[in-house]
Amino acid sequence: MIRVDNLTMRFGGIRAIDDCSLNFAAGRITGLIGPNGAGKSTLFDVVAGGLVPTAGTVRLEGEDVTRLPAFARYRRGLHRTFQIAREFARLTVRENLMVAARGQSGEALAAALFKPGHVREEERAHRERACEVMDFLALTPLADAPAGTLSGGQKKLLELGRALMSPARIILLDEIGAGVNPTLLAQIAGHIRMLNEEGMTFAVIEHDMDFIAGLCDPVIVMAEGRVLVQGPMAEVRADRAVVEAYFGSAA
Amino acid sequence: MTGEMQGYLLYALSLLSLGGIYAILALGLNLQWGMAGLFNAGIAGFFASGAYTAAILGTPPVAGRLGGFDLPMPVTVAAAALFSAAIGWAVGRLCIRLRTDYLAIATIGIAEILRLIVRNEGWLTGGSLGISGIVRPFDGLGPPRADIGYLAVVLGCLVLVYIFVERAGRSPWGRTMRAIRDDERAAAALGKDVDAFRLQAFALGSGIMGGAGALTAYYFRFLSPDATEPLLTTFLVWVMLIAGGSGNNRGAILGAFLVWTLWSSTELVTGRLPADWAANLAYLRVLLIGLLLQVVLQRFAGGILPERARR
């Protein structure tokens, strides 16, 4: 589905990603773990088109998209969430969701001005979908509040909500669980599993091992910009190198 | 009607006509800044290019200057808006990717270039002599009917522009534009072609400013290079939008009428000052308007009518 080959991303002297090759297989929920600063979020940035890598290639369903802008990758079915929520602060929660919907012919100015039937129809559908998403994420009471006024956890939920607005082929989730209450997080995991069964591919960054263990197969462990180990969670957990990378001791 | 009464009436008509033109300018800037987050510091340039387009196309022939097309006002105003939009589009193609502060500098530069062209290319613009002989529609009726007629033209244009920016702003197009304003990286990650959207907002806003320039040329029946001075356009229009409420079209209109009324009335005050102060009048007025803006923003941080959440 997505493969990166010999990827390097340098920031000045730092190699955030260092000659890294990996692959998010179609139809799977791939977990991505590793210590702080391992390069996980940077990898998502490069895959989604937020950054152009120093070297290496990114392929989306076989197509080389290394130099394709972010918006064009989205249109090919990729969706990514941001670790630090990037809400549209002066738009309402509802608008934040609706703006993320795929298929908006009302974004063309002429259609927007004259509002032909199909634009209204689409808007109605997106509005309904936004209501469902807000219900699921317990954001309904805040539907008309500017997103900038949400709490940190609510902003993370909104970040996830935008990913749920329309079906994507592959969704990259960057620590959506951080700051979210455990009950809701369990429901979110259930929802991800359901979408996956319907055929959607996921890559999930999370520090919570139990969350990853319950949801992901395979799991990729990154450290210092490279893949340390990959495989099923049970194997990864038993790996000596992983234990050292995580706990910094030869436990 | 007594002479004095007619004097007041004409003053009120003038205030409303120019206020209406400023309201159109403020709506154009609100489209660029309030909705799309584009910092245009060269309003004077887009305003003047519209004004000169209309004057050149709308006047009878004059020896030694391009023009003499004598076209009717609806045509010249539309052409002015199109021409300024085209300039805005060209400037946008070059500069829209720049960060806000660089875009501001680039637009100042463009406005300065246009100012020099207007001053120096006499074959095109009449140079320092300017362009006279611009005839308003309804001028045959004589005052005050002609002035009432022209006020109706200005307010009609204002209503049209208002409906346009409101409809566009409420649509998915406007929603996406505001999303880009709030966070362009997140918008790009949601499939929005950020540059293409910004370019549209910049060109449309510039076109609206050009239309306002054309209305001004007709209002004064005369156009001089003073039209390119940034004080009366760039500076005042920014104050109007910020005081009225950036992101809110009604706020932009309210701010325009309010600030223009105050600006005009400071003339009454400064007119009574001793003559040797006269040279400093312009600065004094700027200072007063600056103070006003301070006071408004102390009381209303987002302007008098701030941007509202949309349901």
Ligand SMILES: Nc1ncnc2c1ncn2[C@@H]1O[C@H](COP(=O)(O)OP(=O)(O)OP(=O)(O)O)[C@@H](O)[C@H]1O
């Ligand atoms: N824009 C940037 N400029 C400079 N350095 C950066 C930039 N983005 C990331 N880095 C550096 O790259 C390294 C990897 O960062 P990254 O955010 O990918 O880590 P991460 O694995 O997501 O960590 P965490 O689990 O804490 O989120 C860090 O050392 C970080 O300082």
Ligand SMILES: [Mg+2]
């Ligand atoms: Mg990270």
